[in-house]
Amino acid sequence: MSQFSTIARHSGISAWKQIADQISRSISSGEFDDTGMVPPEMVLAEKFGVNRHTVRSAIASLAEEGLLKRVQGRGTLIEKRERLIFPITRRTRFSEGLGKQGAEMSTRLISYEELEATQDIADALALPPGARILRLRTVGSADGQPVSTATSHFDKARFPRMAELVGRHHSVTKAFAAQGVDDYVRVSTEVTGRTAAVEEEAYLKLSPGSVVLVALSVNADLEGRRIQYSRSVFAADKISLKLDTASV
Amino acid sequence: MSQFSTIARHSGISAWKQIADQISRSISSGEFDDTGMVPPEMVLAEKFGVNRHTVRSAIASLAEEGLLKRVQGRGTLIEKRERLIFPITRRTRFSEGLGKQGAEMSTRLISYEELEATQDIADALALPPGARILRLRTVGSADGQPVSTATSHFDKARFPRMAELVGRHHSVTKAFAAQGVDDYVRVSTEVTGRTAAVEEEAYLKLSPGSVVLVALSVNADLEGRRIQYSRSVFAADKISLKLDTASV
DNA sequence: AAAGATTTGTCCGTATGTATG
DNA sequence: ACATACATACGGACAAATCTT
Numbered sequence: 001m002s003q004f005s006t007i008a009r010h011s012g013i014s015a016w017k018q019i020a021d022q023i024s025r026s027i028s029s030g031e032f033d034d035t036g037m038v039p040p041e042m043v044l045a046e047k048f049g050v051n052r053h054t055v056r057s058a059i060a061s062l063a064e065e066g067l068l069k070r071v072q073g074r075g076t077l078i079e080k081r082e083r084l085i086f087p088i089t090r091r092t093r094f095s096e097g098l099g100k101q102g103a104e105m106s107t108r109l110i111s112y113e114e115l116e117a118t119q120d121i122a123d124a125l126a127l128p129p130g131a132r133i134l135r136l137r138t139v140g141s142a143d144g145q146p147v148s149t150a151t152s153h154f155d156k157a158r159f160p161r162m163a164e165l166v167g168r169h170h171s172v173t174k175a176f177a178a179q180g181v182d183d184y185v186r187v188s189t190e191v192t193g194r195t196a197a198v199e200e201e202a203y204l205k206l207s208p209g210s211v212v213l214v215a216l217s218v219n220a221d222l223e224g225r226r227i228q229y230s231r232s233v234f235a236a237d238k239i240s241l242k243l244d245t246a247s248v
Numbered sequence: 249m250s251q252f253s254t255i256a257r258h259s260g261i262s263a264w265k266q267i268a269d270q271i272s273r274s275i276s277s278g279e280f281d282d283t284g285m286v287p288p289e290m291v292l293a294e295k296f297g298v299n300r301h302t303v304r305s306a307i308a309s310l311a312e313e314g315l316l317k318r319v320q321g322r323g324t325l326i327e328k329r330e331r332l333i334f335p336i337t338r339r340t341r342f343s344e345g346l347g348k349q350g351a352e353m354s355t356r357l358i359s360y361e362e363l364e365a366t367q368d369i370a371d372a373l374a375l376p377p378g379a380r381i382l383r384l385r386t387v388g389s390a391d392g393q394p395v396s397t398a399t400s401h402f403d404k405a406r407f408p409r410m411a412e413l414v415g416r417h418h419s420v421t422k423a424f425a426a427q428g429v430d431d432y433v434r435v436s437t438e439v440t441g442r443t444a445a446v447e448e449e450a451y452l453k454l455s456p457g458s459v460v461l462v463a464l465s466v467n468a469d470l471e472g473r474r475i476q477y478s479r480s481v482f483a484a485d486k487i488s489l490k491l492d493t494a495s496v
Numbered sequence: 497a498a499a500g501a502t503t504t505g506t507c508c509g510t511a512t513g514t515a516t517g
Numbered sequence: 518a519c520a521t522a523c524a525t526a527c528g529g530a531c532a533a534a535t536c537t538t
Contacts, residue, residue: 017260
């Protein structure tokens with residue numbers, strides 16, 4: 001094991017940084033789970049084909065981040081981190097799902113705007129293109145720690161008070177209830193991943209280059225009418241999405 | 249709009265690389281969808297607080313990747329890329345899902361090994377810890393392009409010929425069929441994201457630092473016995489996962 | 497159709513940062 | 518700590534292609 005790639009020499013990233021990244025990724029993918037520690041510096045230096053000083057710089061940066069812990073005479077230990085599990089079912093609600101794992105959930109309204117439905121929004125909500133849309137930007141937190149930020153779209157004609165109600169109740173579910181929708185279901189979810197945009201880094205308090213999961217989802221009321229189209233962005237190192245396909 | 253963060257000097261990553269990453273992420277998050285092009289070099293240089301040449305280096309690297317296309321006198325155009333949609337349902341099979349989108353699918357066996365079940369494998373397959381396990385590493389391709397790599401675990405006592413059969417039939421489904429399992433369902437899936445490990449970069453032909461989606465899944469036969477526990481890794485810029493939610 | 501503004505392409509030179517031995 | 522080699526970043530000037538007036 002311990003499969004490392006060679007250092008790219010004119011890639012715009014300095015050698016020590018590349019080595020730090022590779023060690024970090026190897027840890028994420030479970031490479032050193034058996035020992036719980038990173039190979040000795042001298043071994044790494046030889047593996048990467050670099051000078052001894054260069055590996056030392058790499059490990060020093062990871063130790064400062066808190067990912068590694070250097071112990072004199074013993075080696076370099078890996079610090080463990082766990083992800084919250086966000087369940088995605090037909091009846092997913094942001095607050096309930098994580099709430100069951102003991103986290104205190106809240107949704108904060110960041111901003112909202114009114115716009116005309118573009119093609120993709122109109123398609124998702126089954127409205128004519130150009131319909132008036134309310135777009136809400138929210139940040140969801142677990143125990144005060146921001147874990148997701150969502151951009152949600154609603155039909156303004158049907159839910160004119162959405163922004164006000166989400167702002168007051170700190171919950172989309174409650175805002176729906178206050179406007180006559182007591183229950184709703186998730187119609188579809190599409191998930192992909194990328195690195196966070198600068199704005200998302202700010203909202204989710206991420207370090208630059210962090211990976212996020214992006215979930216596009218559509219909710220409908222019990223008569224099948226589309227009521228919400230949203231793009232939720234999760235910090236991938238804090239959250240994993242759990243899909244339950246047990247009882248279809 | 250056009251929200252960029254400042255460039256960190258002496259961070260181990262050169263300015264042009266940081267700028268390239270930020271532009272790339274802005275494109276991914278749909279920042280320039282209205283115009284379909286990136287702001288002029290001089291504007292970017294001012295925004296990032298760097299020389300125009302530095303911005304040019306950044307754009308040059310993205311152009312070489314095929315993400316951007318520069319046209320003298322006109323500007324820098326964004327090249328569109330589309331993701332394949334991989335549906336995850338109770339009846340997901342790798343080859344069927346993408347096959348419906350017209351892609352030619354195949355599964356290639358990379359390697360296999362025999363090992364004793366660790367706690368997580370034993371839990372997932374409902375076997376006693378220490379049971380003999382076959383672990384297969386496969387790469388799945390669409391139209392010859394690798395899109396996913398999976399590490400799958402099987403009960404060796406029940407499926408002793410798994411490696412041989414997957415290697416011959418290029419399909420897990422057919423390998424199951426040859427061993428008496430005509431049908432099976434997906435019990436659970438857990439999705440998260442991170443940057444690719446070096447090994448995964450090689451198998452999926454990814455550039456360093458690419459984002460991958462990681463899906464942990466368990467399959468069971470129709471009597472509910474667990475038959476497969478696997479970790480599938482997808483290239484996030486080629487694939488999005490469509491989750492068909494259960495009506496729990 | 498012509499002129500000017502905008503934007504990318506190329507050349508020069510200089511100073512600083514990075515990695516090695 | 519030092520010397521060397523090379524990549525990185527900056528500054529300026531002008532050419533070439535495209536768009537606007």
